[in-house]
Amino acid sequence: MQASDFKSDQYVRFCPGCGDHAICMALQKAMAQIGIPTHEVAVVSGIGCSSRMPHYLNTYGFNTIHGRGGAIATGVKTSHPELTVWQMSGDGDCLAIGGNHFIHEIRRNVDLNVCMFNNRIYGLTKGQYSPTSPKGFVSKSSPFGTVERPFVPAQLVLGAGGTFFARTLDVDMPTTVDCLVAAQQHKGCSIVECLVNCVIFNNGTHAWIADREQRAEHSIILKHGEKMIFGANNDKGLAVEIDPVTFVPKMIVVPADDPRVLVHDATQPDPTLHRLLGLMGQDRIVSVNAEPDNDQLPIALGVIRNVEAETYDQAVNEQIADVREKAKAKTFDELTATLDTFLL
Amino acid sequence: MQLTGNMFAQLAAELGHEISTLPDFPAEIRAPQGTLGGVSGFQVELGSKVYTPGDKADVIVAMNAAALKVCTLGSHFNHPQAHFDEEFALYHRHAIVIVDTDSLTDKDLEKAQYHTNNPFTELGIPESVQIVPVTLTTLTKEALSESGMDNKSILKCRNMFALGLIYWLFDEPMEKAIHLLEEKFKKKPALIAPNTKVMVDGYNYGQNLALSINQIRLEGQPSEAHGTYTSIAGNKATAWGLIAAAEKAGKHLFLGSYPITPATDILHELAARKDMNVMAIQAEDEIAGVCTAIGAAFAGDLACTSTSGPGLSLKSEAIGLAVMAELPLVIVDVQRGGPSTGLPTKTEQTDLLQALYGRNGECPAVVLAASSSANCFDFAYQACKIALENMTPVILLTDTYLANGTALWRVPKLAELPTITPQSVPEELKGHFNPALRDERGVRYWAFPGMEGYEHRNIGLERDAERGTISTNPENHEVMVRARQAKIAQIANSIPDLKVQGNAQSDTLLVGWGSTEGHLHAAADELNCALAQFNYICPLPRNTREVLSQYKRIIVCELNTGQFATYLRSQFPDIQMEQYNEIQGQPFAVERIVKYASK
Numbered sequence: 001m002q003a004s005d006f007k008s009d010q011y012v013r014f015c016p017g018c019g020d021h022a023i024c025m026a027l028q029k030a031m032a033q034i035g036i037p038t039h040e041v042a043v044v045s046g047i048g049c050s051s052r053m054p055h056y057l058n059t060y061g062f063n064t065i066h067g068r069g070g071a072i073a074t075g076v077k078t079s080h081p082e083l084t085v086w087q088m089s090g091d092g093d094c095l096a097i098g099g100n101h102f103i104h105e106i107r108r109n110v111d112l113n114v115c116m117f118n119n120r121i122y123g124l125t126k127g128q129y130s131p132t133s134p135k136g137f138v139s140k141s142s143p144f145g146t147v148e149r150p151f152v153p154a155q156l157v158l159g160a161g162g163t164f165f166a167r168t169l170d171v172d173m174p175t176t177v178d179c180l181v182a183a184q185q186h187k188g189c190s191i192v193e194c195l196v197n198c199v200i201f202n203n204g205t206h207a208w209i210a211d212r213e214q215r216a217e218h219s220i221i222l223k224h225g226e227k228m229i230f231g232a233n234n235d236k237g238l239a240v241e242i243d244p245v246t247f248v249p250k251m252i253v254v255p256a257d258d259p260r261v262l263v264h265d266a267t268q269p270d271p272t273l274h275r276l277l278g279l280m281g282q283d284r285i286v287s288v289n290a291e292p293d294n295d296q297l298p299i300a301l302g303v304i305r306n307v308e309a310e311t312y313d314q315a316v317n318e319q320i321a322d323v324r325e326k327a328k329a330k331t332f333d334e335l336t337a338t339l340d341t342f343l344l
Numbered sequence: 345m346q347l348t349g350n351m352f353a354q355l356a357a358e359l360g361h362e363i364s365t366l367p368d369f370p371a372e373i374r375a376p377q378g379t380l381g382g383v384s385g386f387q388v389e390l391g392s393k394v395y396t397p398g399d400k401a402d403v404i405v406a407m408n409a410a411a412l413k414v415c416t417l418g419s420h421f422n423h424p425q426a427h428f429d430e431e432f433a434l435y436h437r438h439a440i441v442i443v444d445t446d447s448l449t450d451k452d453l454e455k456a457q458y459h460t461n462n463p464f465t466e467l468g469i470p471e472s473v474q475i476v477p478v479t480l481t482t483l484t485k486e487a488l489s490e491s492g493m494d495n496k497s498i499l500k501c502r503n504m505f506a507l508g509l510i511y512w513l514f515d516e517p518m519e520k521a522i523h524l525l526e527e528k529f530k531k532k533p534a535l536i537a538p539n540t541k542v543m544v545d546g547y548n549y550g551q552n553l554a555l556s557i558n559q560i561r562l563e564g565q566p567s568e569a570h571g572t573y574t575s576i577a578g579n580k581a582t583a584w585g586l587i588a589a590a591e592k593a594g595k596h597l598f599l600g601s602y603p604i605t606p607a608t609d610i611l612h613e614l615a616a617r618k619d620m621n622v623m624a625i626q627a628e629d630e631i632a633g634v635c636t637a638i639g640a641a642f643a644g645d646l647a648c649t650s651t652s653g654p655g656l657s658l659k660s661e662a663i664g665l666a667v668m669a670e671l672p673l674v675i676v677d678v679q680r681g682g683p684s685t686g687l688p689t690k691t692e693q694t695d696l697l698q699a700l701y702g703r704n705g706e707c708p709a710v711v712l713a714a715s716s717s718a719n720c721f722d723f724a725y726q727a728c729k730i731a732l733e734n735m736t737p738v739i740l741l742t743d744t745y746l747a748n749g750t751a752l753w754r755v756p757k758l759a760e761l762p763t764i765t766p767q768s769v770p771e772e773l774k775g776h777f778n779p780a781l782r783d784e785r786g787v788r789y790w791a792f793p794g795m796e797g798y799e800h801r802n803i804g805l806e807r808d809a810e811r812g813t814i815s816t817n818p819e820n821h822e823v824m825v826r827a828r829q830a831k832i833a834q835i836a837n838s839i840p841d842l843k844v845q846g847n848a849q850s851d852t853l854l855v856g857w858g859s860t861e862g863h864l865h866a867a868a869d870e871l872n873c874a875l876a877q878f879n880y881i882c883p884l885p886r887n888t889r890e891v892l893s894q895y896k897r898i899i900v901c902e903l904n905t906g907q908f909a910t911y912l913r914s915q916f917p918d919i920q921m922e923q924y925n926e927i928q929g930q931p932f933a934v935e936r937i938v939k940y941a942s943k
Contacts, residue, residue: 008801010813039796042643047804054801055814060793061801062642064635065665071632075639075647076793079598079623083643083793101635104628316625320618327619332588332758335620340527341574341755342358 001035003028008058019170019196020049020117024056026173027086027115030180031057036084044073045088046098049124050117050196053088067098070105073112074312081313084184087114092122095131095151106160106189108312113183114191116153119198120205120285127201136288139201150286153193154278154304158271164190165278166303170197171210175221175301182303188311208284209299222277222302224266229256230298237261238298240276251276253296266306274305345407347528348503349386350750352510355524357575357752359516361390364717364862366397366931367748371605371689378447378455380421383414387434390514395862397749399933400436402560403513405506407480408447409463410456415441416467419928424459427468440474442509444502446481478549480505487545491538501542508546515559518547569754576753578717578746579609582676585724586648587620588756592725593732593764595646599624600636602655605688606744607678610650630658634675638662641671642802644792646728646766648674653682653695656739657702663737664703665804667828670779670788672731672766676724679743681929690929691744693858696907699739700882706825708832710738711882713858717746718753723879725761732766734787734835741881743903745931746859766790769798778812779803786831835883842885845875852941853895855921857881857908863932864901870938878908884915892919899924899941903932 006028014020031041041059045051046069054061064072069087077085087105094102094116105112121139122128128141132153136145157165164186166179176194183190195206204210209219220230220238228238239260241252249272254260268274281299329335346367357363366387375382389398406412414421418432430437448463460466464475484505488498504525511521522540529535576584590597599622601611614624623640627633634649641647651659656677666673679695681687699711710730714723720742727738769777769789774797782788791798800812808815809823844853846868854871856864857878868875876891878884892898892912900909901924909923924940926932 010801037796038799040794042793044639044642058799060799062639062669063801063803063805064638064669065661065804068631068635068662068665071627071635072639072642074632075598075600075625075636075641076643077639078625078636079596079640079645079647080643080793100628101632104632316623320621320623323618324621329619330621332584332591332620335584335587335617336755336757339574339755340354340358341572342360344360344570344573 001032003032005038006031006058008056010055012056013052014049015200017197017199018049019119019194019198020053022170022173023050023115023117023176023194023196024053026176026180027053027057030177030184031059033177033181034084034184040082041084041086042076043086043088044069044076046093047124048090048093048122050088050090050115051093053115067093067096068101069093070098070101070112070114074101074105074108074110077110077112078313078316081111081317085112087112089114089116091116091118091120091130091132091153095153095156099131103156103160106157106162106191109161109163109188109309111187111311111313112189113180114189115180115194116191117194117196118153119196119202121198121202123198123201132285134285134288145288152279152282152285153191154282155275157191158275158278158305162191162305163188163307163309164303165193165274165305166191167193167195167278167299167301169195169206169209169219169301172301179303182306186306188309208281218281218298219301220298222264222266222300222304224264224303224306226264228262228264231256240273249276251280251297266303267308269307271305277304345384345386345503348507349388351524351528352507353388353390353750354575355511355516355521356388356390356514357573357750358520358524362392362394362752363388363390363575363750364394364397365750366745369689371687378408378410378452380410380414380456383411385411385414395866396931396934399935400430400439401434402436402439403510404435404439404441405510406441406443407502407506408444408456409452409458412441412443412463413456413458413467416469428470435473437470437472438474440476440513441469442476442478442506444480444506445477446479478509483545483549484542487542488538491541493538497538501539504539504542505546505549508543508548509550511543512547512550513559518544571754573752573754575750576718576721577609577748577750578714578720578742579607579678579748580613581718581720581753582650582714582724582740582742582747583610583613583617585721586614586646586674586728587617587622588721588758588761589725589728589764590622590646591620592758592761593646593728593766595644595732595766597622598637598640598645598647599650600627600633600640600647601625601650602627602630602633604630604652604655606680606747607650607652607655607676609747610676610678630655631662634659634662634673637673638666638669638671641666641673642669642792644790644794646674646732647672648676648728650676650678652678652680652688653698654685656695656698660703663709663739664705664707666737667703667707667709668804668806669802670735670828670831671737671802672735672790673737674724674727674731675737675739676727677739677741678747679741687929689744691859691903691931692927692929693741693743693860693903694907694927695741696857696881696904696911699741700911706829708829708882710734710736710832710835711741712738713741713879713881714746715858715861715877715879717749717751720746721753729762729764730835732764734785734831735767735790736832741858743859769795774798780807780809780812782827785834786827833883836886839880839883839885841887842876842878842891844891845877847872848874850874851896853892853898854937854941855892855898855900855908855912856902860901860903860932863934863937866934867932867937867941870934871941873941881908881911889916889919892916898922901925901932901937903927
């Protein structure tokens with residue numbers, strides 16, 4: 001299949017320069033690469049810029065209400081596990097108004113592919129801070145700077161028992177396509193945090209890594225089974241150091257040829273290392289005034305965690321099939337025949 | 345007490361008596377026993393022409409001092425100087441009151457806030473009331489003295505002694521009662537023998553010993569049609585109506601729900617019905633309950649959500665989405681006393697206007713109301729039929745009284761239920777389908793994921809009336825608002841006409857809706873007047889104006905401050921209507937309606 005098979009006839013109305021354009025194209029490419037026919041794919045979204053995505057994909061789509069995409073997608077997938085179900089959401093839709101559905105779809109491990117577009121701002125309502133805006137962020141609804149701590153999505157996902165977490169960047173098309181394909185291939189709730197630029201209200205929010213010259217030094221693309229190497233000259237590697245007194249582990253940058261350089265294992269069930277990887281470089285998004293405590297640590301892109309676990313939709317359907325197989329009454333008339341009745 | 349009441353009602357039903365029951369219990373699961381707030385009651389009316397659980401009891405069983413006080417003083421039980429007053433008492437002045445005298449110790453009396461040690465005098469119970477003092481606790485202990493059971497377990501069997509006594513009083517045969525008890529305790533076989541022993545002892549106590557009261561024999565033949573019957577509670581009937589509709593429609597039944605009193609039994613019943621291929625999801629909240637259902641509807645299922653008033657409030661926005669996306673969805677609202685947490689275990693009809701109007705925008709949905717515990721089945725079935733055939737959310741209103749109460753239900757065969765034809769999409773639209781395309785009734789076609797060639801994008805945004813894509817065009821919005829309204833209005837063409845019950849020739853018409861049918865029917869009989877009871881609320885039956893305009897005096901009776909009257913006046917501003925309202929968390933008292941209407 002071709003990416004064009006997944007393009008709808010709708011004119012794409014993201015702002016010129018918006019990072020969502022790139023993710024939209026990556027989605028079409030990834031869907032073509034996966035090769036599931038358009039009529040077996042359902043794309044559910046909530047409200048927000050990113051939630052317009054279903055309109056531009058030639059699949060079944062449902063652009064619903066703010067925050068509820070996760071619950072609606074859960075209903076679609078659980079009732080019809082044979083469908084491939086995507087959820088399009090943003091940092092506000094997913095982490096604020098839809099936070100409850102978000103943690104529960106992760107906890108239940110519903111087999112959904114969730115694209116969480118993180119631009120750290122409310123765009124469609126014209127520029128208010130979001131749950132991922134750094135502390136102190138000045139916006140229309142925080143004219144003196146926010147006073148609240150933001151979420152780090154990776155930490156929230158792992159805290160909720162997430163089985164798949166990937167992070168990608170709007171300007172990195174190959175990594176985005178790889179992450180989306182891996183998300184679809186993973187059985188369970190796959191969260192892909194798409195770092196996107198809001199050219200109107202939060203321009204440059206990811207400049208630290210989006211800028212071509214800085215990217216290689218400030219980010220690492222994790223690949224399962226490969227050494228964690230990064231840098232413009234591929235001369236840096238990542239290792240873990242454990243504090244001898246507190247036993248707190250932390251990521252450190254070492255020379256690429258250091259024997260301590262880690263090999264990425266996304267399938268490790270224990271989330272400790274995945275959390276450390278997910279948190280790398282996030283101190284700079286926690287507060288606008290933060291002095292990054294380890295400027296050398298790159299932001300991790302790619303599939304950070306990818307573990308197998310039973311999915312909710314599968315378990316629900318299997319339980320019904322099991323009970324039904326053993327049941328004596330399977331139809332309404334057979335059911336009423338089991339009642340304690342009497343004739344009048 | 346709930347178990348005892350249920351067993352008595354079920355036996356009576358199986359013996360061919362009509363029944364109507366009213367369980368009444370505190371919101372607390374283990375309310376402090378012996379206190380006035382902790383009284384749990386179960387009211388049952390049996391015989392023939394039973395429309396309600398009755399206003400005033402002929403027989404009262406008071407298991408402790410607090411129950412005696414609550415039954416005698418009714419809603420005035422908290423007034424320090426209150427005496428028996430027939431207006432408030434739960435029994436009439438010639439009733440039989442059976443009291444466990446072992447539970448009238450000084451400590452018991454103190455707990456129930458008596459001021460003297462003679463409860464009967466203190467409560468001013470008139471001499472015409474036959475008080476039957478029974479040492480229930482002692483007799484139960486004696487019955488089980490050789491059972492080897494511990495004291496606590498023995499005391500739990502006390503209710504069965506009372507039940508045996510009641511069976512004797514109503515001259516019910518013991519064999520069937522024993523069989524029923526065995527059925528009830530099927531899963532706890534160790535409890536069968538002791539409970540049977542106590543129940544039979546209770547029966548024999550009445551038969552052989554000291555009771556100088558006359559047995560009550562129920563007269564008359566049951567007036568129901570011939571058929572196979574069972575007794576059923578409203579919530580179970582609702583669940584089964586949904587199951588039957590799904591099978592009839594050839595659809596997979598999906599329930600998204602969140603526990604809430606008094607609707608939770610619907611979730612329980614459907615969660616247990618995996619044998620019927622039901623998918624019942626306990627969602628993370630009320631909103632997810634309805635939203636998972638909307639997801640299932642989008643994917644082509646018969647989707648439902650069950651809730652009570654507070655949950656309906658939370659679901660409002662999502663119901664609006666289903667209206668806008670024009671998806672079939674059944675929302676069951678088991679109404680309870682409100683607003684806010686209100687009276688979670690009590691009955692009320694106060695969600696009507698919420699169901700009709702409680703959404704943003706011009707947001708019409710179908711509203712139905714069941715009017716007996718048994719016909720919760722029929723209206724749940726109808727709700728599904730209307731939703732699937734008209735691509736619309738349908739709100740079914742029941743309430744605590746119907747949900748927890750039981751009634752005789754004639755068990756139908758699936759073949760005799762009305763056909764359900766879900767709205768499907770014509771083959772010729774393959775390749776150029778969009779979600780705005782409608783049939784000649786104005787109902788949009790339903791295509792869902794998995795169907796090749798009908799891929800489309802559904803939305804909560806306003807859509808173009810022709811192309812089905814997002815539209816902010818001013819004229820288009822008005823066209824769409826009116827199209828959604830017209831779609832609901834045309835449903836009136838396929839629902840039954842409003843029937844007048846009672847004396848249709850009278851000048852007076854009682855008007856009610858939903859669960860009050862039994863009480864209003866009984867009141868209309870006494871008043872020899874007419875009754876119009878509505879089950880179809882939006883849209884109204886086509887002959888509504890015709891019926892209402894025939895009567896000089898119309899009294900709209902409701903368990904709220906006049907919500908249906910307000911609605912009817914908005915539809916028929918030229919028709920004069922009076923209101924009769926009670927808002928006490930209890931079903932109507934027939935005598936109070938009669939008293940008002942006789943003015």
